Amino acid sequence: xxxxxxxxxxxxxxxxxxxxxxxxxxxxxxxxxxxxxxxxxxxxxxxxxxxxxxxxxxxxxxxxxxxxxxxxxxxxxxxxxxxxxxxxxxxxxxxxxxxxxxxxxxxxxxxxxxxxxxxxxxxxxxxxxxxxxxxxxxxxxxxxxxxxxxxxxxxxxxxxxxxxxxxxxxxxxxxxxxxxxxxxxxxxxxxxxxxxxxxxxxxxx
Numbered sequence: 001x002x003x004x005x006x007x008x009x010x011x012x013x014x015x016x017x018x019x020x021x022x023x024x025x026x027x028x029x030x031x032x033x034x035x036x037x038x039x040x041x042x043x044x045x046x047x048x049x050x051x052x053x054x055x056x057x058x059x060x061x062x063x064x065x066x067x068x069x070x071x072x073x074x075x076x077x078x079x080x081x082x083x084x085x086x087x088x089x090x091x092x093x094x095x096x097x098x099x100x101x102x103x104x105x106x107x108x109x110x111x112x113x114x115x116x117x118x119x120x121x122x123x124x125x126x127x128x129x130x131x132x133x134x135x136x137x138x139x140x141x142x143x144x145x146x147x148x149x150x151x152x153x154x155x156x157x158x159x160x161x162x163x164x165x166x167x168x169x170x171x172x173x174x175x176x177x178x179x180x181x182x183x184x185x186x187x188x189x190x191x192x193x194x195x196x197x198x199x200x201x202x203x204x205x
Contacts, residue, residue, distance in 0.1 A: 024125055030116070035112045055079075060090075086119075088116060090142050090143060093115075
């Protein structure tokens with residue numbers, strides 16, 4: 001999805017898919033919060049002392065794949081056994097370290113990424129690609145994350161929703177630019193750039 005979004009073709013692809021029989025077999029949704037990964041790990045060890053997270057009818061194992069570096073704790077926390085193919089699994093990891101390791105950029109304050117992975121048995125839909133918040137926050141309690149006000153109730157399978165997207169060729173340059181600026185990936189890049197100080201946006205450009 002991110003590939004098509006960066007190519008300005010996501011809307012076109014979803015529009016084409018919506019016109020034919022289809023099924024979403026997997027969907028990954030995530031948010032990133034300004035919180036040290038070390039703090040998150042400590043909180044989960046207190047919250048799940050027996051290494052089990054009860055979510056709905058499922059008992060998800062909580063495992064820690066972490067390592068201590070000279071300046072920080074990194075790695076990931078998994079909610080759900082990756083080998084058992086749960087309908088919903090969660091992963092929490094140190095986004096600050098990932099960016100430092102892959103790009104050599106130190107961001108402040110620390111950022112932790114919370115990711116939920118859904119199989120087709122949950123019945124995600126194209127609606128959840130366009131409007132991810134309802135599905136994500138329906139299950140974010142396993143992370144201890146509360147649903148913000150204003151988030152609508154999730155509808156399994158998208159309900160009667162039918163995505164309708166304008167053709168990229170019919171968009172004006174201003175509309176295309178607006179789509180870029182409103183995308184979460186661009187906004188996140190700007191946020192990270194601002195954390196680098198006065199030179200951040202220059203580096204981004």
